Amino acid sequence: MRKNNEFFVGYLKAPQSIVSFYKIVVPIFLLIAIAVGVWLSLNQQSAGKGVAELSNQSTMSGYLTLDPYPVLHHVGEEKRSVILVDRFKKSANDLLQPYANQWITVSGLPIDRGDWVMLQVPADAEVQVVSNKMGLEVSDQYLGEVTFEGEIIDSKCFLGVMKPGGGKVHRACARLCLLGGVPPMLAVKNQQGERLGYLLMNEDGSSASIPLSDKVAVPVRLSGTLLQRGELQYVRLNASNVKLLTGSKLADYGETLAQMSDEDVAMLNHDHDH
Structure with a gap:
């Protein structure tokens, strides 16, 4: 007389053959999933090391030009040129228009990536004119x-x-x-x-x-x-x-x-x- 094939019933103890099968298959699938995840992470294009501060304000002083985009020149000991933008998806030109071609101090949230520095200037930023240093025009x-x-x-x-x-x-x-x-x-x-x-x-x-x-x-x-x-x-x-x-x-x-x-x-x- 032939034995009945083992059959899984949820409320009964699993047959030994099914238990043995899953003891082999489950670890294999877990290892494959881990390997695929590692491969995908290693082969994904880098998003870059750009850093945008969302809370730590920075104050910078420099000579402001607006054409074609607002830039603060001669910033810090390294005399860097810092691009100025609005906190939102727009130019800071209107905000900074009254201070063009002057030496100013302004605060905002810095953005940094490699050789590039940017400052997000909020609409309520306090801009102080340090001096009207004409002759610093950037050519x-x-x-x-x-x-x-x-x-x-x-x-x-x-x-x-x-x-x-x-x-x-x-x-x-x-x-x-x-x-x-x-x-x-x-x-x-x-x-x-x-x-x-x-x-x-x-x-x-x-x-x-x-x-x-x-x-x-x-x-x-x-x-x-x-x-x-x-x-x-x-x-x-x-x-x-x-x-x-x-x-x-x-x-x-x-x-x-x-x-x-x-x-x-x-x-x-x-x-x-x-």
């Missing part, structure tokens, strides 16, 4: 004609406010920021693997935020004039000539974000002269 230094491939991003989110602050998942947010006047930036990776950033402005020196808002968070190729203004590097371009590249792969922008080195600038000028 442009011509660095050469350039062509870059990379991704146009909104500088505020990319430098640390959002993670990730680039790519298609961030496109809607980035577009709103640019429409509000947040400075657009091009993030690229050079042949040495370094991640570099360049602020973008129109050919006439005005803000390119709105003209570039429909070209954000996708691969692009653009050409223009590379300028140094204070400690920041800009590309002056015609927004209508920015070319969208085919494909969906975006650059790996790494942990931090630098600016073009003096050696690279010298090489650029050498190539241009010849």
